[in-house]
Amino acid sequence: MPQGLIIKGIGGFYYVKTEEGIVECRARGKFRNENITPLVGDMVTVSIHNNSNSLDKIHERKNQLIRPPVANVDQLIIVFAAVKPEPNLELLDKFLIVAELNNMDIAICINKIDLIEAPLIEGMFAPYKEAGFNIIYTSTKKDIGIEDLKLYLKDKVSVFSGPSGVGKSSLLNKLHPSFNMETGEISKKIERGKQTTRHTQLLELHEGGYVADTPGFSSLEYEAMKVDYEELDYLFPEFRDFLGQCKFTGCSHTKEPGCAVKNAVEEKQVNKRRYESYVRMYDDIKKLGRNYR
Numbered sequence: 001m002p003q004g005l006i007i008k009g010i011g012g013f014y015y016v017k018t019e020e021g022i023v024e025c026r027a028r029g030k031f032r033n034e035n036i037t038p039l040v041g042d043m044v045t046v047s048i049h050n051n052s053n054s055l056d057k058i059h060e061r062k063n064q065l066i067r068p069p070v071a072n073v074d075q076l077i078i079v080f081a082a083v084k085p086e087p088n089l090e091l092l093d094k095f096l097i098v099a100e101l102n103n104m105d106i107a108i109c110i111n112k113i114d115l116i117e118a119p120l121i122e123g124m125f126a127p128y129k130e131a132g133f134n135i136i137y138t139s140t141k142k143d144i145g146i147e148d149l150k151l152y153l154k155d156k157v158s159v160f161s162g163p164s165g166v167g168k169s170s171l172l173n174k175l176h177p178s179f180n181m182e183t184g185e186i187s188k189k190i191e192r193g194k195q196t197t198r199h200t201q202l203l204e205l206h207e208g209g210y211v212a213d214t215p216g217f218s219s220l221e222y223e224a225m226k227v228d229y230e231e232l233d234y235l236f237p238e239f240r241d242f243l244g245q246c247k248f249t250g251c252s253h254t255k256e257p258g259c260a261v262k263n264a265v266e267e268k269q270v271n272k273r274r275y276e277s278y279v280r281m282y283d284d285i286k287k288l289g290r291n292y293r
């Protein structure tokens, strides 16, 4: 039976790339009964029948994102616009947590740099650079940074994720002339109240690897992050040097005296806004009182 990769799922149909080409199929009823949804990025086994093909088996997943729903992701390309829309740094911090938690490679892509002075935007993202994150500045309008971006993508499954209107589909269209993702003006998106890209889709890169275009979203619920407040500190890479040096074991780094993380913030070794983002997430997740691990 053929095996392959789900590259798209629309209206109950899945499109599976196999050695024999793309197979359109429906998932067997047992998946619904077991509450399992096949995801773009899943490796699956399909069977070919005369009138309808079926998706019979989902192979074990390496990881899975809930928002956007994609399985077996090697790398998250977190896309924000320099302006239009203004970057939401708290949302960025949440994306970073999800990627760290799932052991994904991370690149932060700041698009539309043609619309702003370079020092302004570089200043805004300096704390992320200092924390060790990869940052790529791009403009699809002025063809800046596209080759840089390509270097990150080779031989990996990369998911482009970020708010609506930041230019995810526009960036993908720059990667290969045959990619023809629909793009849309922000004003129209606001008018219609929805994204231009409606479905998640994997595209194969000429140089090797896959990229997924996904619909944008402007908030990320903690339920979709599946992170515990107790493991949150380790997911901020710039905190790691200081963990274990606090006065109290099990220090939450929110209000305890003698906290090495708080001290690092005071001494400007850790960025204050990132720290505040941590405290907010910690309090919010603790309030929800859920344990995911």
Ligand SMILES: Nc1nc2c(ncn2[C@@H]2O[C@H](COP(=O)(O)OP(=O)(O)OP(=O)(O)O)[C@@H](O)[C@H]2O)c(=O)[nH]1
Residues within 6 Å of the ligand: 111, 112, 113, 114, 115, 138, 139, 140, 141, 142, 163, 164, 165, 166, 167, 168, 169, 170, 171, 182, 183, 184, 185, 186, 189, 194, 195, 196, 197, 198, 214, 215, 216, 217
């Ligand atoms: N000035 C400028 N505009 C850009 C750039 N890249 C994309 N745009 C514009 O931004 C708007 C949104 O681009 P899309 O590619 O549709 O954005 P998206 O992130 O795919 O949005 P959704 O599919 O709704 O999530 C379009 O009008 C693009 O032409 C850029 O580098 N500079």
Ligand SMILES: [Mg+2]
Residues within 6 Å of the ligand: 168, 169, 170, 182, 183, 196, 197, 213, 214, 215, 216
């Ligand atoms: Mg799009």
Ligand SMILES: [Zn+2]
Residues within 6 Å of the ligand: 246, 251, 252, 253, 254, 256, 258, 259, 260, 261, 262
């Ligand atoms: Zn502490």
